[in-house]
Amino acid sequence: MTEFKHFINGEYVASRSGKTFDNRCPVDNRLIGQVHEAGRDEVDAAVKAAKAALKGPWGQLTQAQRTALLHKVADRINERFDEFLEAECRDTGKPYSIASHIDIPRGAANFTAFAETLANHPTEGFRLDTPDGKGALNVGHRTPKGVIAVIAPWNLPLLLMTWKVGPALACGNTVVVKPSEETPATTTLLGEVMNECGVPPGVFNVVHGFGPDSAGEFLTSHPLVDAITFTGETRTGEAIMKAAAVGLRNISLECGGKNPGIVFADCDLEKAVEGTMRSAFVNCGQVCLGTERVYVERPIFDAFLARMKEEVAKLKLGRPQDPQANFGPLVSQEHRDKVLSYYRLAVEEGATVEIGGGIPDMGAELNDGAWVEPTIWTGLSDDARVIREEIFGPCCHIRPFDSEEEVIRLANDTDYGLAAAIWTESSSRAVRVAEQMEAGIVWVNSWFLRDLRTAFGGAKQSGIGREGGVHGLEFYTELKNICIKL
Ligand SMILES: NC(=O)c1ccc[n+]([C@@H]2O[C@H](COP(=O)([O-])OP(=O)(O)OC[C@H]3O[C@@H](n4cnc5c(N)ncnc54)[C@H](O)[C@@H]3O)[C@@H](O)[C@H]2O)c1
Numbered sequence: 001m002t003e004f005k006h007f008i009n010g011e012y013v014a015s016r017s018g019k020t021f022d023n024r025c026p027v028d029n030r031l032i033g034q035v036h037e038a039g040r041d042e043v044d045a046a047v048k049a050a051k052a053a054l055k056g057p058w059g060q061l062t063q064a065q066r067t068a069l070l071h072k073v074a075d076r077i078n079e080r081f082d083e084f085l086e087a088e089c090r091d092t093g094k095p096y097s098i099a100s101h102i103d104i105p106r107g108a109a110n111f112t113a114f115a116e117t118l119a120n121h122p123t124e125g126f127r128l129d130t131p132d133g134k135g136a137l138n139v140g141h142r143t144p145k146g147v148i149a150v151i152a153p154w155n156l157p158l159l160l161m162t163w164k165v166g167p168a169l170a171c172g173n174t175v176v177v178k179p180s181e182e183t184p185a186t187t188t189l190l191g192e193v194m195n196e197c198g199v200p201p202g203v204f205n206v207v208h209g210f211g212p213d214s215a216g217e218f219l220t221s222h223p224l225v226d227a228i229t230f231t232g233e234t235r236t237g238e239a240i241m242k243a244a245a246v247g248l249r250n251i252s253l254e255c256g257g258k259n260p261g262i263v264f265a266d267c268d269l270e271k272a273v274e275g276t277m278r279s280a281f282v283n284c285g286q287v288c289l290g291t292e293r294v295y296v297e298r299p300i301f302d303a304f305l306a307r308m309k310e311e312v313a314k315l316k317l318g319r320p321q322d323p324q325a326n327f328g329p330l331v332s333q334e335h336r337d338k339v340l341s342y343y344r345l346a347v348e349e350g351a352t353v354e355i356g357g358g359i360p361d362m363g364a365e366l367n368d369g370a371w372v373e374p375t376i377w378t379g380l381s382d383d384a385r386v387i388r389e390e391i392f393g394p395c396c397h398i399r400p401f402d403s404e405e406e407v408i409r410l411a412n413d414t415d416y417g418l419a420a421a422i423w424t425e426s427s428s429r430a431v432r433v434a435e436q437m438e439a440g441i442v443w444v445n446s447w448f449l450r451d452l453r454t455a456f457g458g459a460k461q462s463g464i465g466r467e468g469g470v471h472g473l474e475f476y477t478e479l480k481n482i483c484i485k486l
């Protein structure tokens, strides 16, 4: 039985209260271990350790030394690749075949990419004319923001946590991470890696627990936290924004989506099917950028739907270790209840269930797991809740459209604005439509093709701020202008 402790000031520590909660594997619902739940004491100790570390050896490192240290962290994750893979797949149930080429490599790359990008970013300078003719020089000088609270979700635990810890450390901050209560393993393991690499104590801290009235709330309301970066649901983002208002702390919020896929009749049908399949079903549909609303131009609607159904029927459900498996369970029983409630709601709202819609029979050993069938619906009205609310499961609704104008209106008719995917062989149409999408990220003839130098974030209720590349600098550093009179 594994015990997940907090990682504070370079040491694994238990909760003083002795309070723990169960960690279960969604493949078969077996108990993996016990997770210590942080109270205010542990959160306070972690934040104070992070604050103190800013003034310790970490704060004395040059940018080049920090960059080298973060490369070492990435290398060590890669050396311990199999342990990270095993831990991540045990917590989430996702197939090794997927986590081994997305989650774990990106977990390592998030350290190297941001260390390099941020180390090589020029500073701003302006020469100012003055009445005496001698002038002045303005130089932008960046310093770390301080202690960053990182609140992470469960769908891509290592990837989404390091996506924030990487740039935060590259900029010289210290962090206190609160991983999701569903997925404590890889964040805990990263503590060992930090120690092995010689990252000074207090630079990377982890506290476990839930959100409200638990570690999440204690951390985001702690007065010594200088800024909060969050990935998760929009409603949680609202709570975090309120917590950050006290003391006027900065926030970066990456929240939910209800992303459209737009398939034009002039697309390469096979490419569109392959991409839409991934965008709706990879990671059991638990990707914020995933497509839950698919709009297909009427002349190819029947052909597209038929091909999608064929491909869904071929998805291979199985244990993470099964090399053939490309579809795992949802993250938890609780999340399965939510997704199944939408499966029922879709029928009540008048959907035609084209494929799936229920619980698969996985056999005696796996039937207690959080499995659901990959599902396609048609026939819902545009105001159905299933069309408007984020489900975060392996499902999508496919609807025909007749004109570019109509599909732009439909795609944007949502409170969210995270991502969109457009499938067309016409580059002028692709650009025209992409420019009109109310979304932070638009893919043309692809999906989840990520360049870490680019801006990442959401429009409307999908978030506030942009991270990625140099964009994170605005959040992770304080920009000071130094004006030197000559
Ligand atoms: N935009 C993005 O980049 C992105 C990426 C991945 C996931 N997501 C979104 O995340 C959601 C799924 O993840 P989830 O269910 O873990 O999200 P969630 O909002 O339930 O939880 C995220 C984290 O917030 C913590 N939390 C909850 N309430 C809190 C509070 N009041 N104060 C402080 N912390 C609190 C949780 O314990 C967890 O660690 C989906 O909505 C998905 O779209 C967005």
Ligand SMILES: O=C/C=C/C=C(\O)C(=O)O
Residues within 6 Å of the ligand: 155, 156, 160, 163, 286, 287, 288, 289, 450, 456
């Ligand atoms: O579930 C959401 C996935 C987000 C992906 C990233 O943040 C990324 O690729 O950096």
